[in-house]
Amino acid sequence: MAEKMQLNEVEVWDGNMAAAQALRQAQIDVVAAYPITPSTPIVQNYSKFLADGYVDGEFIMVESEHGAMSGCVGAAAAGGRVATATSSQGFALMIEVLYQASGMRLPIVLTVVNRALAAPLNVNGDHSDMYLGRDAGWINLCSYNPQEAYDMTLMAFKIGEDLNVRLPVMVHQDGFLCSHTAQNVRPLQDEEAYGFIGEYKPVNSMLDVANPVTHGVQTEEDWHFEHKARQHNDLMNSVSTIKKVFAEFEKLTGRKYDLLHKYKMDDAEVAIVALGTTVESAEIAADRMREKGVKAGVLGIRVLRPFPFKEIQEALKNVKAIAAMDRSAPGGTFGMLFNEIGAAMLQSGKTPVLLNYIYGLGGRDTTIAHLTDIYEQLDRCAKSGKSEYPLQQFIGLRGPKLSFY
Amino acid sequence: MTKKIRNLKEFSTSNDRYEGANLMCPGCSHNIIVREVLNATDNPVLIATATGCLEVCTAVYPYTSWDVSWIHIGFENASTAIASAQVMYEVLKRKGRLPESTMRAIEEGREPKFVAFGGDGATYDIGFQWLSGCFERGHDFMYVCLDNEVYANTGGQRSSSTPIGASTTTSPAGNVSYGEKMMKKSMVEIMADHGAPYVAQVAPNKWKDLVKKIQKGFETKGPVYINAMSACTTEWKHAPENTIDVSELGVESCVWPLYEIINERDEHGIIYSTKLNITYRPKNKIPVEEYLAAQPRFKHLFKPENRHIIDLWQKMVDIRWENLQKREEAGV
Numbered sequence A: 001m002a003e004k005m006q007l008n009e010v011e012v013w014d015g016n017m018a019a020a021q022a023l024r025q026a027q028i029d030v031v032a033a034y035p036i037t038p039s040t041p042i043v044q045n046y047s048k049f050l051a052d053g054y055v056d057g058e059f060i061m062v063e064s065e066h067g068a069m070s071g072c073v074g075a076a077a078a079g080g081r082v083a084t085a086t087s088s089q090g091f092a093l094m095i096e097v098l099y100q101a102s103g104m105r106l107p108i109v110l111t112v113v114n115r116a117l118a119a120p121l122n123v124n125g126d127h128s129d130m131y132l133g134r135d136a137g138w139i140n141l142c143s144y145n146p147q148e149a150y151d152m153t154l155m156a157f158k159i160g161e162d163l164n165v166r167l168p169v170m171v172h173q174d175g176f177l178c179s180h181t182a183q184n185v186r187p188l189q190d191e192e193a194y195g196f197i198g199e200y201k202p203v204n205s206m207l208d209v210a211n212p213v214t215h216g217v218q219t220e221e222d223w224h225f226e227h228k229a230r231q232h233n234d235l236m237n238s239v240s241t242i243k244k245v246f247a248e249f250e251k252l253t254g255r256k257y258d259l260l261h262k263y264k265m266d267d268a269e270v271a272i273v274a275l276g277t278t279v280e281s282a283e284i285a286a287d288r289m290r291e292k293g294v295k296a297g298v299l300g301i302r303v304l305r306p307f308p309f310k311e312i313q314e315a316l317k318n319v320k321a322i323a324a325m326d327r328s329a330p331g332g333t334f335g336m337l338f339n340e341i342g343a344a345m346l347q348s349g350k351t352p353v354l355l356n357y358i359y360g361l362g363g364r365d366t367t368i369a370h371l372t373d374i375y376e377q378l379d380r381c382a383k384s385g386k387s388e389y390p391l392q393q394f395i396g397l398r399g400p401k402l403s404f405y
Numbered sequence B: 001m002t003k004k005i006r007n008l009k010e011f012s013t014s015n016d017r018y019e020g021a022n023l024m025c026p027g028c029s030h031n032i033i034v035r036e037v038l039n040a041t042d043n044p045v046l047i048a049t050a051t052g053c054l055e056v057c058t059a060v061y062p063y064t065s066w067d068v069s070w071i072h073i074g075f076e077n078a079s080t081a082i083a084s085a086q087v088m089y090e091v092l093k094r095k096g097r098l099p100e101s102t103m104r105a106i107e108e109g110r111e112p113k114f115v116a117f118g119g120d121g122a123t124y125d126i127g128f129q130w131l132s133g134c135f136e137r138g139h140d141f142m143y144v145c146l147d148n149e150v151y152a153n154t155g156g157q158r159s160s161s162t163p164i165g166a167s168t169t170t171s172p173a174g175n176v177s178y179g180e181k182m183m184k185k186s187m188v189e190i191m192a193d194h195g196a197p198y199v200a201q202v203a204p205n206k207w208k209d210l211v212k213k214i215q216k217g218f219e220t221k222g223p224v225y226i227n228a229m230s231a232c233t234t235e236w237k238h239a240p241e242n243t244i245d246v247s248e249l250g251v252e253s254c255v256w257p258l259y260e261i262i263n264e265r266d267e268h269g270i271i272y273s274t275k276l277n278i279t280y281r282p283k284n285k286i287p288v289e290e291y292l293a294a295q296p297r298f299k300h301l302f303k304p305e306n307r308h309i310i311d312l313w314q315k316m317v318d319i320r321w322e323n324l325q326k327r328e329e330a331g332v
């Protein structure tokens, strides 16, 4: 049995410690992991918990991230709770296995501390890795600060392991900005946290030797389509479980989460849509704009997959100008958020002005001033009713302005 | 509990956990070896298979040839998958959360065994890092390499197990080429040098020797590596009915020596002694030429301009055989 850790009502944790504590409290059976900045401390904290007897599972320090996720898949298929952490290049190395994990319906939890992808090599935060993995068939939860990293990680187990879901879950947080920034975090006590997540219920366990199972078969055109359709269907339907778990968590902690994080959206005429720590900065910028009489709001995406299409339509239905903020090099087109928000708005029959801002690549600072500038642009567009700026602009970039379309 | 095996007939029908009537080519050695491994024990077995012929031919939804728990993830990671499943087994055992059927098996003295199968491509090449990692970490499982010296499933490309002079689709023999230019990698020694407690080379025709080694492997705690000659009718281009004969020629010519390496070590991995045993000694070592002549993948070597490669082969096999005997004698 693992030792209990006595936690204060308020702990000062950075995002990595918050995630590591949630992993500890989930009493994971097997963690297979490989270090990479900025998620390394998760693995280190977890090892220390293990060394001090606070964890009763096994920790396999493998030889690569591909090995880490391979180990997670093998251990999960054997029938126990499994999790790991990674960032950036490590995430990229895992990619093959990320698809295999979701295709096999294994509820692995992966805490991703988001970071840029090389080249050029960069250890700082942007969302390139998050975007790379967005089609891997995982549930994607986003946290903006250490408290949320903790909360989302606990909930990730409960969501992924729900018998109606049985899918792996990623929990994202921003490299350094969240992972290395210490803040007040209100944790649950160990029993409470474990009680919330519940015991692991194996499904199709390889270790039930009287009932052999086959994982990861070959299918070609005759069945593959059906398998993928079923997987998609269950991922889409996981929304109801996500909402249910959010509600249970609110009852337990008073902390309320939803598919979208809405700030002053009720009467907003201009809105910034963003992911990660930028959401909180945008809230400050929105307040400043409100002082100037601009009805500014912020829409944070909390659940990136399954994508809250309808909820986004609803949240943005009265907004006249929207900034879709993409913190990833767009690679020859618009950013992902721009495209996906655009699709939602097109189907809603509303035609607000929609602009795409590419920002903060490789950890470039995004200031309140940048965000108020964006609101100013949106305000001008909202007033004139048309796009007054290029559709895609790079902000905070040195040298000549860069924009497209 | 080591299973007692009296004769081939009884052995071959003793434990139907793998359906031989699958999509593999007629005469494929992979099938024979898998049956031999599974029939060597009555214990529950959990299996991971790397991408390759064995995997694509035995678990095509909605069918499966496997009446044991089986997993396929990718081309590289069968070793990590099964090693991690074994870790989960240890954890759940400790926490008292194993399924009842497994608890019963343990009480009956039939602990589950964990086995990964990979082709030579999966083993010598793409999956080598994962395999090396698992062996270095000392996981308790058996890795069986079905060594057909070629990437068969993708149509016969060379691997680092392809021997010199073999014509493959990416090292074809032609007007100015005798085929593969490099010698085969010595996987058995490489795995033994990881400090694995038990490493052995086997061939399906010498089934008693094979079964004995598999049983020894199952009794060993820690990582076990088995390198199995797996004649491939399609890529070695011999007739399906000649599979066992070709294997026999491989063993009798000492191209494919049967031996084992035992590293005695403590739980920290300190190796106290290394012992190499040759487990089969041909009465009359036949010329390598006979082995090569039985396989059209080497047909071009018999042209006058390529004859020197046959000589090279013979030299290589003789040196290796000599070295094995020296090592056996010296007890290292």
Ligand SMILES: Cc1ncc(C[n+]2csc(CCOP(=O)(O)OP(=O)(O)O)c2C)c(N)n1
Pocket (backbone or CB within 6 Å): B051, B052, B053, B054, B074, B075, B118, B119, B120, B121, B122, B123, B146, B148, B150, B151, B152, B153, B154, B159
């Ligand atoms: C990452 C990756 N690269 C390439 C492949 C394509 N591929 C599948 S099986 C195979 C060859 C298998 O050869 P081997 O391991 O020798 O097994 P055999 O088919 O000969 O039994 C290859 C190249 C793959 N599945 N995954």
Ligand code: SF4
Pocket (backbone or CB within 6 Å): B023, B024, B025, B027, B028, B029, B030, B053, B057, B148, B152, B153, B231, B232, B233, B234, B235
């Ligand atoms: S190609 Fe070779 S290894 Fe593959 S199934 Fe056929 S005989 Fe067996």
